[in-house]
Amino acid sequence: MKNFARLTTAVLMTAGAMALAGCSGAEGGGGQPSESQEARAEQAGAQAQDFSGDKDQLAQILEKGQLVVAMEGTWSPWTYHDENDELVGYDVEVAKLIAQKLGVEAVFVEGEWDGLFAGLDAGRYDMVVNGVEITPERGEKYDFSDPYGFIRTAIVVNGDNDEIQSFEDLEGKNTANTISSTYAELAESYGAAVTGVDDLNQTFELLLSGRIDATLNAELTYYDYMKAHPDRNLKIAALTDEASLVAIPMRKGEDSASLREAVNEAIAQISQSGELTQLSEKYFGSDISRNPQGND
Numbered sequence: 079m080k081n082f083a084r085l086t087t088a089v090l091m092t093a094g095a096m097a098l099a100g101c102s103g104a105e106g107g108g109g110q111p112s113e114s115q116e117a118r119a120e121q122a123g124a125q126a127q128d129f130s131g132d133k134d135q136l137a138q139i140l141e142k143g144q145l146v147v148a149m150e151g152t153w154s155p156w157t158y159h160d161e162n163d164e165l166v167g168y169d170v171e172v173a174k175l176i177a178q179k180l181g182v183e184a185v186f187v188e189g190e191w192d193g194l195f196a197g198l199d200a201g202r203y204d205m206v207v208n209g210v211e212i213t214p215e216r217g218e219k220y221d222f223s224d225p226y227g228f229i230r231t232a233i234v235v236n237g238d239n240d241e242i243q244s245f246e247d248l249e250g251k252n253t254a255n256t257i258s259s260t261y262a263e264l265a266e267s268y269g270a271a272v273t274g275v276d277d278l279n280q281t282f283e284l285l286l287s288g289r290i291d292a293t294l295n296a297e298l299t300y301y302d303y304m305k306a307h308p309d310r311n312l313k314i315a316a317l318t319d320e321a322s323l324v325a326i327p328m329r330k331g332e333d334s335a336s337l338r339e340a341v342n343e344a345i346a347q348i349s350q351s352g353e354l355t356q357l358s359e360k361y362f363g364s365d366i367s368r369n370p371q372g373n374d
Contacts, residue, residue, distance in 0.1 A: 134333040136340055139204060144185045145177040148203040151188035152277045155302050155361040156209040168361040172226060173207040175353060176326075179344035190276070191256045198329060204337070209296070211260045211322040220327035221334055223341045226354060227324030228369045230317045231264060232297040236285060237311035242292055244316050251291040254281045260322070261294035278303070286310060298362045321370050 139145055149157040149169055157167040165186055177184035187203060197203045198220070211229075212222050235242050242251065249269030255262040257274040265272050273290060275281050282303065284290045297317060304310060326341060328334050348354050354367035 134336055135204065135329070136334075136337040139180065139182055139337065143182050145173070145180060145182050146185045146187060146202070146204045147173045147177075148187050148189065148194040148197055148206045149173075149208040150191060150194070150277075151186075153209065153299070154278075154306075155298075157188075157207075168227075168357055169207045169209060171357050172348075172354070175348050176341055176344045179347060180340060192258060195327075198327065201329070205326050205328045205341070207326055209324055210327055212325050213260060213263070216327060219330065221330045221338050223326040223328070223338060224345050225323040225325045225369075226345050226349070227358075227366045228321040229296045229298060229324060229366055230319075230321050230370070231261065231294055232300050232317050233292050233294055233315040234282075234285065234300050234312055235292045235315045236288070237313045239291065239313075239315070242315045245318075247315075248292065252289075253292050253294060254284045254290045255294060265292075265294050282307075282310070282312070285312065298364070298366060301363070324366075 133141070151157050151159060151165055153167075155167055156169045157165065160166045165188070170186065173186070174184045187197070189197065191208075194203070194206045194208060198206055209227065209229075210216070212225070216222070233242060233245065233248070241247065245264075245268050248265055251270050252273065253262075253265040253270045254273040254275045255265060256276070257272065262272045262274075270292070273284065275284065278295070278299065281290075281293045281295070285293055292315065297314065300312070300314060304312065328338055328341070345354075349367060355365045358365045358367050
């Protein structure tokens with residue numbers, strides 16, 4: 079922690095010098111932010127506006143003492159509400175650890191998938207932590223942190239479906255996912271017609287009722303769903319060979335460079351300490367923080 083405090087101080091000093099010199103997957107959800115969350119996010123956003131122009135993004139975060147993190151809150155085990163309606167999940171704890179390393183408080187705001195990125199674009203959020211996979215299109219618009227998760231994509235079908243056994247078999251089939259999600263884009267690339275949904279439960283309801291042929295999602299999300307619903311007649315028909323990279327999107331630009339560096343340092347620290355592995359095993363039953371191909 080002391081080492082990181084020195085790092086953030088150094089980064090802040092560098093950011094100040096840069097300012098004087100002129101120098102952001104996943105299945106969609108439908109969670110809506112609470113009034114308190116909205117108020118805190120608006121307050122943080124207002125503070126960021128006050129700071130804009132003379133301080134970069136990391137300097138603003140450190141001064142206001144808050145890291146505003148957007149997530150869905152409806153996608154177990156990444157971000158969801160437990161039986162006490164507390165916001166929990168792998169990404170919730172990862173974000174808290176990153177904020178802790180920065181020496182600030184994590185403020186969470188929940189919303190629908192597309193709204194997360196609209197808020198990031200508008201400067202209402204500092205980052206999106208929601209199992210976001212890196213894609214070329216997203217890379218053009220956002221700066222991503224180093225990966226903190228590696229996941230394979232699964233085609234999930236009804237247990238009696240033997241027609242779909244590969245991604246090529248998706249051509250002409252009906253699938254369901256959040257529109258603009260990585261999974262919807264992948265299904266469309268193989269010729270599937272994608273129905274837009276709000277959350278994971280709705281997706282599986284459509285699949286179980288026979289209204290769609292398949293859905294694409296993280297392999298571990300399927301296992302988590304089946305653990306909670308062992309009586310559901312579902313199975314994995316195929317898996318991608320390579321793992322997708324899960325990372326944190328932030329706004330692109332020179333004023334965000336120091337934030338990305340600080341987040342990467344935080345991820346490196348919690349990876350080296352074993353905390354990421356512990357969280358992975360807690361929420362997924364396996365270590366998703368390591369690349370299964372062994373080239374991370």
